[in-house]
Amino acid sequence: MGEESSLISFLAIVLCSHGSSSQPCSSTPDPMPISSVQPYSAQFLGDRRMASILPLALSLTDSPQVLWGGVGLGAIALLTIIFRQVQQITERTEALAEKAAQLERSEQQNRAMLQAIPDIMFRMNHQRQYLHYVQAPELEDFFEEDKRAKTDPQLIEELYNRQVAAMEQALATGEVQYYEQTIPCGDHLQYEEVRVVPHGPDEVLFMIRDISDRKQAEFALKTNQSETRALINGLPDLLMQVDRQGNYLEAACSHFFQSIVPVNSLVGKNLTETLPAKVAHQRLEMIQLALDTQTIQRYEFTLEIEGKLLYQEARIVPMEGEKALIIVRDITDRKQAELALQTAQDELIQAEKMAALGQLVAGIAHEINTPLGAIRSSAGNMTKYLEQTLAQLPALLQTLDLEQTQEFVDLLQRAMHSTPLTAAKAERKLRRSLGNELVAQGVANGEAIAELLVLMGVYTNIDTLIPLLKSPHADQVITMAYKLSGLARSTQTINTATQRASKVVFALKSYAHQDHSGEKIPVQLTDGIETVLTLYHNQLKRGIEVVQNYQSLPPVWCYPDELNQVWTNLIHNAIHAMQQRGTLTIATQSGGEHVQIQFTDTGIGIPREIQHRIFEPFFTTKATGEGSGLGLNIVQKIIDKHEGQIQLTSQPGSTTFTISLPIHKPKTNHV
Amino acid sequence: MSKPVILCVDDEPIVLESLRSQLREAFGECYIYEVAQDADDALEVIDEIQAECTDIILIVSDWLMPGMKGDEFLIKVHQRFPHVVKIMLTGQADEAAIQRVQDEANLHKCLFKPWSEIELITTIQSGLAQL
Numbered sequence: 065m066g067e068e069s070s071l072i073s074f075l076a077i078v079l080c081s082h083g084s085s086s087q088p089c090s091s092t093p094d095p096m097p098i099s100s101v102q103p104y105s106a107q108f109l110g111d112r113r114m115a116s117i118l119p120l121a122l123s124l125t126d127s128p129q130v131l132w133g134g135v136g137l138g139a140i141a142l143l144t145i146i147f148r149q150v151q152q153i154t155e156r157t158e159a160l161a162e163k164a165a166q167l168e169r170s171e172q173q174n175r176a177m178l179q180a181i182p183d184i185m186f187r188m189n190h191q192r193q194y195l196h197y198v199q200a201p202e203l204e205d206f207f208e209e210d211k212r213a214k215t216d217p218q219l220i221e222e223l224y225n226r227q228v229a230a231m232e233q234a235l236a237t238g239e240v241q242y243y244e245q246t247i248p249c250g251d252h253l254q255y256e257e258v259r260v261v262p263h264g265p266d267e268v269l270f271m272i273r274d275i276s277d278r279k280q281a282e283f284a285l286k287t288n289q290s291e292t293r294a295l296i297n298g299l300p301d302l303l304m305q306v307d308r309q310g311n312y313l314e315a316a317c318s319h320f321f322q323s324i325v326p327v328n329s330l331v332g333k334n335l336t337e338t339l340p341a342k343v344a345h346q347r348l349e350m351i352q353l354a355l356d357t358q359t360i361q362r363y364e365f366t367l368e369i370e371g372k373l374l375y376q377e378a379r380i381v382p383m384e385g386e387k388a389l390i391i392v393r394d395i396t397d398r399k400q401a402e403l404a405l406q407t408a409q410d411e412l413i414q415a416e417k418m419a420a421l422g423q424l425v426a427g428i429a430h431e432i433n434t435p436l437g438a439i440r441s442s443a444g445n446m447t448k449y450l451e452q453t454l455a456q457l458p459a460l461l462q463t464l465d466l467e468q469t470q471e472f473v474d475l476l477q478r479a480m481h482s483t484p485l486t487a488a489k490a491e492r493k494l495r496r497s498l499g500n501e502l503v504a505q506g507v508a509n510g511e512a513i514a515e516l517l518v519l520m521g522v523y524t525n526i527d528t529l530i531p532l533l534k535s536p537h538a539d540q541v542i543t544m545a546y547k548l549s550g551l552a553r554s555t556q557t558i559n560t561a562t563q564r565a566s567k568v569v570f571a572l573k574s575y576a577h578q579d580h581s582g583e584k585i586p587v588q589l590t591d592g593i594e595t596v597l598t599l600y601h602n603q604l605k606r607g608i609e610v611v612q613n614y615q616s617l618p619p620v621w622c623y624p625d626e627l628n629q630v631w632t633n634l635i636h637n638a639i640h641a642m643q644q645r646g647t648l649t650i651a652t653q654s655g656g657e658h659v660q661i662q663f664t665d666t667g668i669g670i671p672r673e674i675q676h677r678i679f680e681p682f683f684t685t686k687a688t689g690e691g692s693g694l695g696l697n698i699v700q701k702i703i704d705k706h707e708g709q710i711q712l713t714s715q716p717g718s719t720t721f722t723i724s725l726p727i728h729k730p731k732t733n734h735v
Numbered sequence: 736m737s738k739p740v741i742l743c744v745d746d747e748p749i750v751l752e753s754l755r756s757q758l759r760e761a762f763g764e765c766y767i768y769e770v771a772q773d774a775d776d777a778l779e780v781i782d783e784i785q786a787e788c789t790d791i792i793l794i795v796s797d798w799l800m801p802g803m804k805g806d807e808f809l810i811k812v813h814q815r816f817p818h819v820v821k822i823m824l825t826g827q828a829d830e831a832a833i834q835r836v837q838d839e840a841n842l843h844k845c846l847f848k849p850w851s852e853i854e855l856i857t858t859i860q861s862g863l864a865q866l
Binding site for chain 2: 426441
């Protein structure tokens with residue numbers, strides 16, 4: 065194949081030898097002016113005999129024939145002389161024959177060598193006559209008609225002109241001339257190298273070699289190089305080669321980095337000269353790590369350039385010979401998108417949290433207004449009690465004798481330190497039985513007095529009070545004691561109410577809080593659960609018993625605000641599943657590296673066929689408007705963020721969500 | 736026949752305690768002041784009072800309580816004792832619940848926590864005046 069078009073450039077020779085004589089080609093064909101070169105003929109070019117003609121030329125040598133011709137001429141001479149001469153001639157002839165044989169062998173060797181050379185060779189003289197050609201056997205298959213058929217005659221002329229020019233140059237300068245030529249051949253181009261070697265004063269030797277393979281390799285390399293260059297230019301990366309010490313060996317970069325990195329001046333510098341100390345230090349560490357472990361290191365870092373914070377990602381690729389390739393990519397856009405996404409997610413979580421809070425607000429308002437009401441009325445009562453007792457007490461004391469005064473003081477003491485009954489039903493019973501007893505003992509207005517005594521929390525050891533209660537001033541004394549001790553009860557009510565209100569406000573604050581630090585902190589998980597239970601107190605108290613089986617837990621590293629939302633959603637769902645009636649059991653336990661928190665409700669359960677869907681966003685079994693369908697999806701997200709797990713087991717009457725969270729702060733990993 | 740009864744229903748002892756003190760301050764010994772911590776308890780009290788042939792004349796009830804809510808409770812009471820004055824005292828109630836009590840239990844008034852003593856007392860007085 066490759067030799068095909070070498071022959072095209074050689075066509076002039078073929079034409080001369082074939083076209084001018086029917087004899088086999090001579091090694092010294094008659095010099096033939098190039099003007100007699102016949103026009104290109106496809107039929108001729110396709111003649112397979114040409115293949116045999118060319119090697120034939122090589123088999124002919126001129127010198128033996130010439131010598132034998134000389135012998136014939138010297139045959140007519142005197143006998144003696146002849147004999148001697150013949151003898152001499154014979155000797156010479158033998159010597160010459162021997163020499164000829166040697167030459168023949170040498171020629172054969174040369175021919176063999178020439179044939180081994182994959183070149184077309186021919187000689188041309190200064191008159192542009194082709195003298196002698198050699199063709200490698202590989203060329204033989206080249207004469208196939210179809211392959212030659214389309215060769216352009218104009219091309220042959222061009223090739224010829226080029227040959228002539230090179231020959232003239234070679235002869236003029238005495239130096240070897242080189243040039244390359246390209247010849248279309250079938251569906252591809254053949255590349256050839258032509259050498260023109262001066263040979264005597266008026267003759268040159270042409271050597272034509274097929275260099276298509278080499279050319280193609282060169283092209284491939286060039287293409288490869290230019291592709292690589294294009295690739296580097298196209299990559300949004302800064303590429304640098306450094307040694308272990310961080311000295312830049314090579315650098316290339318995209319357009320983006322050209323504006324921020326003096327890439328051309330990097331080589332020869334150390335990275336500590338071109339980067340902020342912290343970034344340089346980290347990079348050196350990473351280079352050494354990459355080289356030591358022979359693994360690619362990847363990390364992200366930030367750079368502040370002209371007041372703008374850039375996020376970048378570096379890859380350190382270990383290379384041969386203690387060198388490393390550093391690929392730096394700007395990921396600011398990606399980071400910003402990530403941050404935006406994170407913000408959006410945080411906002412979604414927060415929005416869902418606030419929506420859940422919105423549903424709670426009414427109940428929470430009640431939780432706060434109730435103690436406020438108690439405080440307000442207690443304060444009013446205290447004012448009245450004070451006014452009345454201050455006005456009446458001196459007069460009342462004057463009506464009492466010493467013993468009665470002491471009994472009054474004792475009653476007061478008991479009332480001040482009593483714990484009033486909290487159960488209305490028990491109190492009512494007691495009031496009745498005490499009233500009956502006092503009436504039986506002959507206390508006038510016994511029922512009314514019994515009521516006040518029970519309100520004061522004084523309902524045992526009544527016997528000691530009977531003398532006072534039977535005294536004529538009994539009503540005033542008991543009322544006075546009721547009002548004076550009422551100051552203490554009101555104070556107690558205010559204290560209790562204040563604590564209640566504070567607890568709710570604190571729970572609200574904890575719940576609504578959004579931590580923007582993004583850092584985990586160690587927290588007692590049950591605190592958060594209690595917070596949520598406080599907010600749900602109103603709903604729970606209507607008919608749900610809350611059982612808290614808390615095993616003491618170590619502090620858990622977490623995002624407490626987000627976990628509050630988990631507790632909220634689970635408690636909310638439990639209440640909904642139980643339709644306000646049932647038992648909610650919250651259990652905690654720790655084991656190994658994890659803690660477990662279980663929420664079990666006695667509600668209707670989650671049907672098996674939807675269990676796998678409950679964590680999907682917008683999946684809800686609640687009526688329109690009752691649930692966003694995001695609750696459990698957000699629970700799942702938050703648990704995932706904590707690298708924890710959530711599991712569900714459910715059957716009618718018992719549904720348990722089990723959450724497992726790692727206790728320890730996970731180690732941060734740069735790589 | 737004993738004194739008429741004013742019944743306060745709330746799940747919060749501190750509220751009951753405060754209410755009772757206020758009522759006692761305002762009306763003294765004119766009435767018996769009963770308290771109950773939820774609707775069921777209250778219905779039981781009412782039954783007992785009835786058994787003693789005592790009149791219950793006024794109920795002050797919370798709305799949000801464990802178990803039966805205030806609206807349901809007052810409606811139930813109204814079906815049996817349409818003349819009892821019914822006042823709701825609540826930290827929170829939805830409008831529909833209040834409307835329901837007005838429609839179905841002839842609610843005298845709904846007061847909101849934290850309530851003012853004057854408002855409470857004048858409301859009770861105006862309610863009792865209708866009897």
